[in-house]
Amino acid sequence: MSYVKKLKCLLCGTEYDPAEVKYTCPKCGSDGILEVIYDYEEIKKHFSKESLKNNKNYTMWRYLPLLPVDDPEKIGPLKVGWTPLYTADRIRENLGMPNLWIKDDGRNPTASLKDRASAIAVAKARELGEEAITCASTGNAASSLAGAAASVGVKTYIFVPKTAPKAKIAQLLVFGATVFAVNGTYDEAFDLSIKATEVFGWYNRNTAFNPYMVEGKKTVALEIIEQMNFEVPDYVFVSVGDGCIISGVAKGYKDMFALGLIDKMPKLVAVQAEGCKPIVDAVNGDGKVKFVEPDTIADSIAVGIPRNRIMAVRDVKESGGFGITVSDEEIISAIKYLGSTQGIFAEPAGATGFAGMLKALKKGKISKNDKVTVIVTGNGLKDVDSAIRAGGNPIIIDPEISEVKKILR
Amino acid sequence: MSYVKKLKCLLCGTEYDPAEVKYTCPKCGSDGILEVIYDYEEIKKHFSKESLKNNKNYTMWRYLPLLPVDDPEKIGPLKVGWTPLYTADRIRENLGMPNLWIKDDGRNPTASLKDRASAIAVAKARELGEEAITCASTGNAASSLAGAAASVGVKTYIFVPKTAPKAKIAQLLVFGATVFAVNGTYDEAFDLSIKATEVFGWYNRNTAFNPYMVEGKKTVALEIIEQMNFEVPDYVFVSVGDGCIISGVAKGYKDMFALGLIDKMPKLVAVQAEGCKPIVDAVNGDGKVKFVEPDTIADSIAVGIPRNRIMAVRDVKESGGFGITVSDEEIISAIKYLGSTQGIFAEPAGATGFAGMLKALKKGKISKNDKVTVIVTGNGLKDVDSAIRAGGNPIIIDPEISEVKKILR
Numbered sequence: 146m147s148y149v150k151k152l153k154c155l156l157c158g159t160e161y162d163p164a165e166v167k168y169t170c171p172k173c174g175s176d177g178i179l180e181v182i183y184d185y186e187e188i189k190k191h192f193s194k195e196s197l198k199n200n201k202n203y204t205m206w207r208y209l210p211l212l213p214v215d216d217p218e219k220i221g222p223l224k225v226g227w228t229p230l231y232t233a234d235r236i237r238e239n240l241g242m243p244n245l246w247i248k249d250d251g252r253n254p255t256a257s258l259k260d261r262a263s264a265i266a267v268a269k270a271r272e273l274g275e276e277a278i279t280c281a282s283t284g285n286a287a288s289s290l291a292g293a294a295a296s297v298g299v300k301t302y303i304f305v306p307k308t309a310p311k312a313k314i315a316q317l318l319v320f321g322a323t324v325f326a327v328n329g330t331y332d333e334a335f336d337l338s339i340k341a342t343e344v345f346g347w348y349n350r351n352t353a354f355n356p357y358m359v360e361g362k363k364t365v366a367l368e369i370i371e372q373m374n375f376e377v378p379d380y381v382f383v384s385v386g387d388g389c390i391i392s393g394v395a396k397g398y399k400d401m402f403a404l405g406l407i408d409k410m411p412k413l414v415a416v417q418a419e420g421c422k423p424i425v426d427a428v429n430g431d432g433k434v435k436f437v438e439p440d441t442i443a444d445s446i447a448v449g450i451p452r453n454r455i456m457a458v459r460d461v462k463e464s465g466g467f468g469i470t471v472s473d474e475e476i477i478s479a480i481k482y483l484g485s486t487q488g489i490f491a492e493p494a495g496a497t498g499f500a501g502m503l504k505a506l507k508k509g510k511i512s513k514n515d516k517v518t519v520i521v522t523g524n525g526l527k528d529v530d531s532a533i534r535a536g537g538n539p540i541i542i543d544p545e546i547s548e549v550k551k552i553l554r
Numbered sequence: 555m556s557y558v559k560k561l562k563c564l565l566c567g568t569e570y571d572p573a574e575v576k577y578t579c580p581k582c583g584s585d586g587i588l589e590v591i592y593d594y595e596e597i598k599k600h601f602s603k604e605s606l607k608n609n610k611n612y613t614m615w616r617y618l619p620l621l622p623v624d625d626p627e628k629i630g631p632l633k634v635g636w637t638p639l640y641t642a643d644r645i646r647e648n649l650g651m652p653n654l655w656i657k658d659d660g661r662n663p664t665a666s667l668k669d670r671a672s673a674i675a676v677a678k679a680r681e682l683g684e685e686a687i688t689c690a691s692t693g694n695a696a697s698s699l700a701g702a703a704a705s706v707g708v709k710t711y712i713f714v715p716k717t718a719p720k721a722k723i724a725q726l727l728v729f730g731a732t733v734f735a736v737n738g739t740y741d742e743a744f745d746l747s748i749k750a751t752e753v754f755g756w757y758n759r760n761t762a763f764n765p766y767m768v769e770g771k772k773t774v775a776l777e778i779i780e781q782m783n784f785e786v787p788d789y790v791f792v793s794v795g796d797g798c799i800i801s802g803v804a805k806g807y808k809d810m811f812a813l814g815l816i817d818k819m820p821k822l823v824a825v826q827a828e829g830c831k832p833i834v835d836a837v838n839g840d841g842k843v844k845f846v847e848p849d850t851i852a853d854s855i856a857v858g859i860p861r862n863r864i865m866a867v868r869d870v871k872e873s874g875g876f877g878i879t880v881s882d883e884e885i886i887s888a889i890k891y892l893g894s895t896q897g898i899f900a901e902p903a904g905a906t907g908f909a910g911m912l913k914a915l916k917k918g919k920i921s922k923n924d925k926v927t928v929i930v931t932g933n934g935l936k937d938v939d940s941a942i943r944a945g946g947n948p949i950i951i952d953p954e955i956s957e958v959k960k961i962l963r
Contacts, residue, residue, distance in 0.1 A: 203612055222643065231631055254897065298895075314942075317945070325950075326951070334953065484704060488700075488704040525728060526721055539734065542734050543738070
């Protein structure tokens with residue numbers, strides 16, 4: 146059994162036994178997202194710096210005592226997590242930032258951070274004996290779910306906006322999901338998948354609906370903490386769509402703080418595209434999120450109605466962090482910079498956190514000596530058209546050395 | 555310093571001091587590929603099952619004593635290797651093969667096995683003080699080289715056939731390589747890159763020209779050996795283009811055998827596409843390779859003039875293995891099978907080894923109880939068009955639950 150004590154409503158604070166409620170708070174409805182409360186005193190008996198040192202499981206499951214899985218046998222086989230944290234020496238030198246780290250979470254099985262949440266979803270679905278899982282997604286959550294579910298033989302029904310990048314849809318289809326490409330936005334796909342859960346009884350993995358997804362995503366922070374040898378950076382930069390990843394990062398640090406393994410919290414910086422910045426506006430303003438029509442190249446964070454908005458805004462504000470926006474051009478330029486300077490290939494939303502860090506540095510919101518960690522959330526192979534926009538075009542030549550000479554002259 | 559004793563010509567057997575020769579045998583020319591000979595007695599003093607057990611470096615560099623790098627400080631930062639070896643339980647059950655393992659090498663930094671060789675190339679180039687590296691590639695060797703070189707600030711000049719998949723070219727450009735897309739085949743690009751090395755003095759990473767590439771690729775076998783707890787399978791299935799990966803696999807097993815850490819060699823099975831099968835024909839015939847015009851969807855192994863042909867044919871024959879071909883349709887169907895059954899997403903050449911295993915099973919060349927390891931060499935995100943051919947199309951609907959009901963009825 147896990148060390149989960151209660152599920153607690155973000156809005157009304159009511160606490161539920163995990164066996165009582167499956168998704169959001171029955172009293173508060175869809176905004177009443179449930180937070181997972183652990184028995185840290187019990188966890189301390191099984192989890193410490195020492196236990197981590199001896200733990201040879203280099204996946205997200207090395208943090209099992211901090212995860213809401215009751216039956217570890219229900220965990221799927223894909224190797225999720227323990228992605229590289231780079232000291233990014235060339236970028237450090239180039240920017241004059243001696244304390245910069247980059248976490249490349251595009252190295253997960255289906256090439257995005259979302260694999261961490263989907264691994265939990267699949268384990269929970271199997272614990273509950275569910276035969277099918279559904280989710281709505283801008284693409285990555287879906288492809289991660291489809292991959293994880295395929296690896297254990299669970300069916301998936303996926304709702305994505307028709308405009309999702311081809312690569313993400315290709316992943317879904319190869320993983321054998323039933324894919325509904327919705328004539329509409331991610332937000333419409335989200336509502337449709339909730340209805341489908343009611344009608345067909347499928348288990349639902351949606352972000353900010355299923356209470357366990359933040360728990361999966363927090364493992365990225367748990368890893369960063371361990372990989373930084375329990376040193377806490379001043380800032381962590383995260384791209385934000387629904388706001389579930391940044392709340393996951395907050396939760397990871399909170400867990401480690403509650404266990405006494407770190408002595409402070411980092412400031413969280415929410416980065417969004419200029420064409421879709423409801424969370425940033427709320428964080429920097431009165432905390433209220435106004436819905437928008439998304440307009441950005443960064444499809445993974447093109448979310449006009451951020452489902453985890455209340456928790457995300459709270460987490461950034463509580464941390465003392467801030468929000469910042471970047472243009473699509475700045476995102477594209479960050480893709481090229483990360484790739485050509487450090488060999489890290491990010492999709493647009495994956496490079497958005499880094500673009501935000503560059504912007505914050507330029508604007509003096511952070512300084513060169515600050516300790517800064519940036520999370521890259523997805524691999525550039527997920528969106529080749531944007532990569533080509535970032536990278537430019539090859540030089541087409543006939544197979545003659547004279548042609549090479551001509552070009553290089 | 556490394557434990558490399560000599561470089562030995564595959565054809566004439568002449569042994570050279572590594573400082574004497576950079577690429578192929580001066581006497582034999584381009585077919586005189588040099589093999590790297592180690593001082594195993596010396597290696598034994600520093601490398602054992604025990605030393606591996608205590609080694610916390612979970613990358614290909616955990617095998618440093620078996621690698622030709624003289625100055626470990628010249629190793630780049632990208633985390634290459636220690637990719638998952640899956641027991642593939644659902645495929646085991648589905649095929650009734652209780653002893654099947656799948657190595658997913660698409661989990662490397664630039665999403666292919668070639669990262670292993672490029673990591674060595676970049677370390678060697680830096681040892682030699684080279685300022686630029688060139689290579690010809692069907693795509694993956696190039697993108698891996700460009701990524702690894704970007705991470706340490708070394709320039710790259712890349713020659714690829716113009717027909718290389720868009721995703722691979724996008725990677726190159728984002729990594730900041732100078733990319734020559736050649737109006738011609740991989741084979742023409744190869745020759746052009748050799749000329750460019752002569753003319754411009756760039757360090758050359760070409761497969762079967764640079765003697766150290768097999769050494770990088772062998773780490774996939776070293777990992778498989780350790781991940782299988784030093785048990786040797788009956789067969790290892792590998793897709794074959796130039797023949798450098800399969801020789802790398804052979805070398806990895808030979809190294810471990812020479813060190814007394816395994817007690818036999820596996821049979822190596824070379825898998826090629828029906829439309830490009832020079833190595834398979836040679837292995838199953840008189841050993842002589844006849845050049846062909848490649849015609850296959852599996853671009854990474856569309857190699858009509860396999861540069862490592864002599865070594866590859868020797869290695870497969872010596873191992874007691876065989877060659878087998880698969881149709882493009884079988885490759886496409888293997889992509890879907892791997893994805894939907896196990897959550898492993900492979901590009902066409904990545905799934906070719908597995909397609910060959912299915913074919914060999916069907917034909918009775920191997921039996922269900924044999925111990926079989928299959929290497930997946932590259933990720934499906936590298937070639938989305940082929941993935942869509944494998945996966946089919948999504949179902950386009952308006953965001954109405956009635957539409958979902960209609961489809962599922």
